[in-house]
Amino acid sequence: MTVLVAYASALGSTREIAQHIASRMAAALGEVECRSVEEVEAVSGYEAVVVGSAIHNQAWLPPALLFFNHHARELAKRPAWAFSVGMADALPKPFRRRGAALQQKRLAEVLIKEVPLRGHKIFSGVYKAGQMPAPLRKLFRLTGGRFGDLRDWAAVDEWTDQITDQLAKPASSTSSGSITG
């Protein structure tokens, strides 16, 4: 089985998550290719696809949206999953879960219109102080916000293993068209 893990990343954290997913899947499934969305010409040669993008301004990066839109018809013919990398875990604690849930819902609604995904997952990425306008940083910290590498690799592994399990099972025992976390 050849699986594609495609990503769009502005500063590298989404690329590293995609590479991690690809190498973990490869250990279980065999051939897995990890490419930036801009490098992929066609998805018809892959049996399953995982697509991830950094979130900027509450949306996927333009190359990821373009990829999703351009390949929607072929993506719909095979098992496909999506993940989004944002900064929900950087928010003050009381807002983290709610922030992630709102973002999960908003992004999934946009994506599912194009492709009947088997799942969409939000991960936290890397959020550095320099990414926030200086006047807001102090207030952000004072209210419980934080900066740093907030990637939860155990959560990435857990999600990857769920996908691997589905792909390892016969097609009849898996479902499609639902969005789950």
Ligand SMILES: Cc1cc2nc3c(=O)[nH]c(=O)nc-3n(C[C@H](O)[C@H](O)[C@H](O)COP(=O)(O)O)c2cc1C
């Ligand atoms: C200009 C800009 C806008 C961002 N907008 C959002 C956003 O709307 N929601 C969010 O959760 N994270 C947002 N982030 C945080 C990034 O998604 C996060 O830092 C992620 O790890 C970036 O992935 P990358 O390293 O692959 O580019 C933004 C970051 C930047 C630089």
